Amino acid sequence: MDDIDRAILRELQVDGRIPYADLGPKVGLSPSAARLRLQRLIDTKAVQVVGVTDPMTMGQQTMALLGLRIDGDSRAVADELSRHDEVVYTVLTAGGFDLFAEVVCPQPRDLLDFINDVVRPVEGVVSVENFPYFAIHTHRFLWHVD
Numbered sequence: 001m002d003d004i005d006r007a008i009l010r011e012l013q014v015d016g017r018i019p020y021a022d023l024g025p026k027v028g029l030s031p032s033a034a035r036l037r038l039q040r041l042i043d044t045k046a047v048q049v050v051g052v053t054d055p056m057t058m059g060q061q062t063m064a065l066l067g068l069r070i071d072g073d074s075r076a077v078a079d080e081l082s083r084h085d086e087v088v089y090t091v092l093t094a095g096g097f098d099l100f101a102e103v104v105c106p107q108p109r110d111l112l113d114f115i116n117d118v119v120r121p122v123e124g125v126v127s128v129e130n131f132p133y134f135a136i137h138t139h140r141f142l143w144h145v146d
Contacts, residue, residue, distance in 0.1 A: 001046060004028065008038055009047065016049065062105045064132040066115070067097035072124035074098045080122050086114050097129070108132075 007027040011018055018026075024034035041047040070077050078090040081101050088102040101119075105111040111132070119128055 062108050062111045064103050064130050066101045067129040068099040069126045070098040070124045071126045077122055077124050
């Protein structure tokens, strides 16, 4: 990945739907060259272009990161939790928690019910810490590509 590839990625983080006619000049290429560059990044799986929904606009008012301590196979717990629509993603960790899960629910009561009725009963779950957060502004997933 060179400087132009990184410039393309920075522009896509600002506007994932930027037209090639605008993208090319911003990164020092023609529109067709920018299209070819981006297609190469996609073909080599260096980049994945996806739509990301905003949970707040989808009626999900309660969001939290759950920190789980697991006795046993953390991958099995991650797989089990990932089957539920409330779980946005799971990630295995090597820190104070064995697993993180981001969860979105319509209301705080739904989050409490999800933790108590779904997460805690999963075999291997020893403890769950709930880190609720408030999305006043839309999610932005930015990675430094410098």
